[in-house]
Amino acid sequence: xxxxxxxxxxxxxxxxxxxxxxxxxxQLWASKNETDFKQAVELHGxxxxxxxxxxxxxxxxxxxxxxxxxxxxxxxxxxxxxxxLLKYAALILALCTVGTWYFVTNSANNPAMASVDASKEIKxxxxxxxxxxxxxxxxxxxLNNLGKLISxxxxxxxxxxxxSTKLNSLKESFNTLTIPYGKTFKLVLSDGTRVALNAGSSLxxxxxxxxxGTRKVYLDGEGYFEVTKNTAQPFxxxxxxxxxxVLGTKFNVNSYTEDNNMQTVLVEGTVGIYSNKKSFNEKEMxxxxxxxxxxxxAENNQISVEYTSxxxxxxxxxxxxxFVNTPFNEMIRKIERHFDVSIQNKDASLEKHVFTGKFxxxxxxxxxxxxxxxxGFNYTKNNNQIIINRTLIQTTPMKQQP
Numbered sequence: 481x482x483x484x485x486x487x488x489x490x491x492x493x494x495x496x497x498x499x500x501x502x503x504x505x506x507q508l509w510a511s512k513n514e515t516d517f518k519q520a521v522e523l524h525g526x527x528x529x530x531x532x533x534x535x536x537x538x539x540x541x542x543x544x545x546x547x548x549x550x551x552x553x554x555x556x557x558x559x560x561x562x563x564x565l566l567k568y569a570a571l572i573l574a575l576c577t578v579g580t581w582y583f584v585t586n587s588a589n590n591p592a593m594a595s596v597d598a599s600k601e602i603k604x605x606x607x608x609x610x611x612x613x614x615x616x617x618x619x620x621x622x623l624n625n626l627g628k629l630i631s632x633x634x635x636x637x638x639x640x641x642x643x644s645t646k647l648n649s650l651k652e653s654f655n656t657l658t659i660p661y662g663k664t665f666k667l668v669l670s671d672g673t674r675v676a677l678n679a680g681s682s683l684x685x686x687x688x689x690x691x692x693g694t695r696k697v698y699l700d701g702e703g704y705f706e707v708t709k710n711t712a713q714p715f716x717x718x719x720x721x722x723x724x725x726v727l728g729t730k731f732n733v734n735s736y737t738e739d740n741n742m743q744t745v746l747v748e749g750t751v752g753i754y755s756n757k758k759s760f761n762e763k764e765m766x767x768x769x770x771x772x773x774x775x776x777x778a779e780n781n782q783i784s785v786e787y788t789s790x791x792x793x794x795x796x797x798x799x800x801x802x803f804v805n806t807p808f809n810e811m812i813r814k815i816e817r818h819f820d821v822s823i824q825n826k827d828a829s830l831e832k833h834v835f836t837g838k839f840x841x842x843x844x845x846x847x848x849x850x851x852x853x854x855x856g857f858n859y860t861k862n863n864n865q866i867i868i869n870r871t872l873i874q875t876t877p878m879k880q881q882p
Contacts (some may be wrong), residue, residue, distance in 0.1 A: 607653030638667040658682040662820025678702035679817040740778040819844040
C-alpha cells in the first residue's frame, strides 16, 4: 500500500503536478530511501529518452522480431530491483519498441501515418548524445540520461537557468537546438541572453557559460539575439563565414550554409564583425551602428555596409514574412523555409525581379496567389511541391532589379 502511494507521488513529481504537501511527504521518504529515489530518477530519465528519441524503423523492427522488448524488461528488472515505477517504465519501453513496428506495418495502408516524418520536429541534442523532441506549445523539464535537470520548456521557449545548469554541468557541455522548415523557436541561455531561431536553423551553445573567457555560440541559419550585457565576457556568434562579437545588444544574423552570403543587421547597441579564419584582432573588426546592415558575399569575399529599415529583417521573429525590394530567388528561399515547401522556378525571367510585400497570417496558397497576381506567373501545387511555370500576361509587373 505504501509502495503504491510512493509510485503515485513519484509520477506526480515527474509530471510537475505534486502539491507542496506531497513534495514534503516525498522528500521525507527520499531521505530514508536515497538509493531507491536515485534509481527512480534514473529510470525516469531512461523513459524520457525513449519517448523523445527519433524513430529508428529498421532497428525497432529487428528488436520486435527478436523479442527484445521483453529483454529490455528483464534487463531493467535486474538493474532496478526496487519495484516502484518498474512496471510503468517497462511498459513504456516495450511500447517504444513494439509501437514503432506497429507504425511501420500500418503506414503502408494508412497514408496519414506514412506522412509522419521525424525530420519535421524541433530537436534538442544534449551533451550526452541523447535527443529530445521539442513540441511547441508544451511544457516540460529537459533531463539528461542521469535524470539531471538541463533546462525547462515553457510553451514556445526553452530556458536555461544559471542555478540548474551550473549545478548539473561539472564540465563544459553543449546542447544543439535544430529547427526544421516551417517552424521557429525561442530560447533563453544561462546568462539571460534571448535567442529566436528561424526555420531551417540550428544553434550549438554551452548549457552554462563559464565565469571567465567569452560566451560563444555557433549558428547555422538565422537567429535574432538580445544579448545580456557583460563587459568582462564578450558574447560571440560564430558562423561558417564570420564571427560577430558583442557586449550587450540586439541584432539579427542570417547565415545559412547553403547561401553564398551572410547578413548582420544591428537593431540596438554595437557589434563587431571579423573573419574567424585567423586569430582575433580587435583593430580588424568592422563595427556596425544601429540600423546598419553588413552583407558579406562569397563571390568577392567583401563586406558592404548600408543603413536599412530593421523591421524587414526581424519581422520573422513575430511570425511574419516581410519583403522590401527583395530579389525573387531570395524571396522564394524564405518562403520555402517559412512554410516548409519546395518551390521550383522554371521561368528564368523572374530572377531579374524584386518583390515588396508583407504576410502575417496568410497560408502558403494565399501567399503564392498574391505573388502570382503581382507578377503574372502561373504555378501548380501538389502537397508541398510547387512549380512556377512560364509567365503570363502581366498587369502589375514586378520591379526590375537595377
